[in-house]
Amino acid sequence: MKTRLLLLAILFPALVSAAPMKLADYMALNGPAPAARIAYGAAPSQYVELFVPHGAGPFPVAVLVHGGCWTEKFGGIIQLRSMAGALLERGIAVWNVEYRRVDEPGGGYPGMYQDMHAALDTLAAQAGDNRLDLDRVVAVGHSAGGQLVQWIAGRARIPATSPLHRTAMLPVRAVVSLGGLADLRHERELIKASCGRDTPELAGQPSPARPDVYLDTNAAELIPNGSHTILVTGELDTISPPRVAHDYAARARAAGDSAEVVILPGASHYDEVAASSPSWPLVAAAIERALARTVHADLLKGAASPAVR
Template identity: 40%
Template structure:
C-alpha cells in the first residue's frame, strides 16, 4: 500500500482546535491521550515545502497514532508562502509562538512541559530542528525570543535541515529563495538565522529519520547534518530506512513507522532506539561537506 494515502484520506478529528494568535492560520490541533497525565507532548509540524497549498490535515493520521500511544500531540498550522505574512519571518514566528503557547494550554490540560519533543516532516522537519536551535539566537538577532519553551528533543523526518544547500540544489523547485526572500548571498543573515545547519550545535538531543530512497529530500542532507553535529558535540543520531522514500516516515501503517515512534520515545524517556534491519542507525561518512547531493530532486 502506498503511503500517499495519508495525503488523500481525512484524518481523525482532533479533540480541540485552538488559536495561538489572531491570524487565520495561527492555530493548532490538540489531541489528548487517555488517563490523568500529565502527558509528554509532541509538537507536530507538517511539511509541504512551506507552501500554502499544503496544510496540517494530513498530519492528523500520525498525531492520532502517537496520541493512542500515550503522547499528547499539538499539531501546528502556520502561515506559509502564499499567505499574507507567510515565509520570512512569519512562518518561523508562527511555529515559535505556537510552541510557546503550550504554556497556556498546560493551564487547562494535563501536559508535561518538561518532556516536549518537536517532530516535523520535510519542511516541517526544518522547522522542528529550528525550534530546537532557536535558544541559540542572541538579543538583536531576528527571531530572538528571551524565553523559548525548552525542548527535550527534536525528530526531523526527511528534514530540510540545511537551507543554503537546499537552495543550491533547488529542492522543492527552488522554493527556498521564495521562502526566505532572497539568495544566500543577498540575504545571508536570514539563512544564518533560519537554517538549522548554521545554528549547530543545536544543544538538544536529535534523532533524524530519513528514507534511504528519498528523492525529494535526499538522505545525504541528514547524514551530513548528523556528522557535523557530532563533530561539534551534539547528541544526534540518524536512523535510515532502507527502501523507504519521502512519505513512509509519516505513514502510521507503514512498517517504518515503528522507528519514528522509537525515536520519539527515546527522546521523551531517554535511551537510544534499537538498531534493526528496518531503520537501523546508519554509519556516518567521514566527509561532512560535499559538492553535491545524491538523487534527482
C-alpha cells in the same frame, strides 16, 4: 549501512514487503478529529490541533509540524492526524501545528518562524489546563516541517539583532526530523530542485542589518544548542535523500550536539509520516526514544540540584 538495513529487514520484514507510498497516498492520509482547535494568532493558518490521551496525565507531548514544501499546495496538518492518532494510542499528547507558509499573507520570513514561537508560547500557556508535561516535549517535523523543528531547537542562539530573537521561550531539546530539509545554506540547490523554493522565500532578503540571512533561519547555523536530533529518512526518499540526514548529523556532532540517523528500508518520503505504513514502528520508536532522553536529562538536572533529595 548495508548491514544495518539487512538487520532491520530481518527484524521488520513488512518494512520491505510493501510498495513505497506516493504523493497521492500521502494526500489521502487522515486521522481522528482533535480534542480542540486553539488559535495562537488572527490569521486563518495560526492555530494548533490538540490531541490528549484518556487519563489523569500529565502526558508527554509531541509537537508535530507538517511539511509540504513550505506551501499550501501539498496539504499538511490533516495528513499528520494519521500520526497523531497513533501517538495518542501510545499515551502521547499531540500539539499539531498549522502555520503561515510562503504563499500565504504574512508567511515566509519572518512570519513563518514567528508562528513557531507563538505556537510554542501557546503550548506553554495551555499545558496546565490540558494535562501536558512540559518537561517531556519532542518536536517532530516532516520535510519542510523538519527544517522548522530543527530550527526550534536552536532558537536561543538567534542573534539579538534579529526580529526572531526571543529572551524567554519553551526549550525544546528533543527533535525528530522526518525527511527534513533543515540546512538552508548547504542544501539550497536540493531545496530548489525538490520543492521549487528559493532562499529569499525561506530566509528573507539580505539587508545592512542582516547581511547573512542564514544566521537566524538555518538550523545548521544555530548549533551547538544542547539538542539531540534523530534524523529519520526513507531509503528511497528522493525529496530529502539519506545523504542529507547523514550530512546534518555529522555537522551537529562536529559542533558538539548529539544526533543519530535512522534509515527506513524500502520507504519513500511519504512513508515517514504515515501510521499505516510498515515504517511506522521505526518512526514511533524514534519518537519514544527522543522522549525518553528528555526524562533522562530531567533526572540528571534534578540529581545536580541541591534542592532535590
